Each structure stands twice: as structure tokens, then as C-alpha cells.
Amino acid sequence: MALSVEDLGTLDAVLSDAVLAAASEDAFATLRRQLPHLAWTRCDASDVAEDPFRRYSGFDVHLLDGSGHCVRLTAEPADATGVLLARRVGS
Helix, strand or coil: CCCCHHHHHHHHHHHHCHHHHHCHHHHHHHHHHHCCCCEEEEEEHHHCCCCCCEECCCEEEEEEECCCCCCEEECCHHHCCEEEEEECCCC
16 A cells, blocks of 8 residues: 555654654654554664655654565655654764
8 A cells, every 4th residue: 555645644743743753662653553554664764875755853764665576665655565764863
């Protein structure tokens, strides 16, 4: 299932909430709970060389396309089947 406009709104709301975003475990759990149709993974932002789809105060968001044999990053929400939440240390 593709990332919808509503999904992007939920992502914005959760990651723009300074209190929730400060607790990365809470933000990740909240997003997984509110958007269960997407695959979720997390890592440190320094582990990802590509430019993020979106950047928030403490996170970079990368979109994942798992429709093929291998998962790849995509810049197209219509192709996204998941989200990589990359925590920026020191943010």
C-alpha cells in the first residue's frame, strides 16, 4: 500500500511534536501504531548516505519501496511501502 496524503499528515504531526519526537522510542512506537499498514525500520542517520525524503528536528525520514525483489529507497510516496526513521544523534 502506498503512502497516502493522510499518512504524510500523520507522519508530520507525530514528528513535529517536540515532546514526542524527543523520545525516539515513543515516536517510533506511535508511528507504527498509527500507520500499521506500512513497514517500519529505524537506524542512526549517519548510517544512511542518501538525502532524506523529509527532515524533522530529530529525525530524517526515508521512504522504502519493497515492491521488488530487494527493498530500495524511493522519493515517491506512491511507491513507498515502508518508512526508514533515521534518528539524528545530538538533535
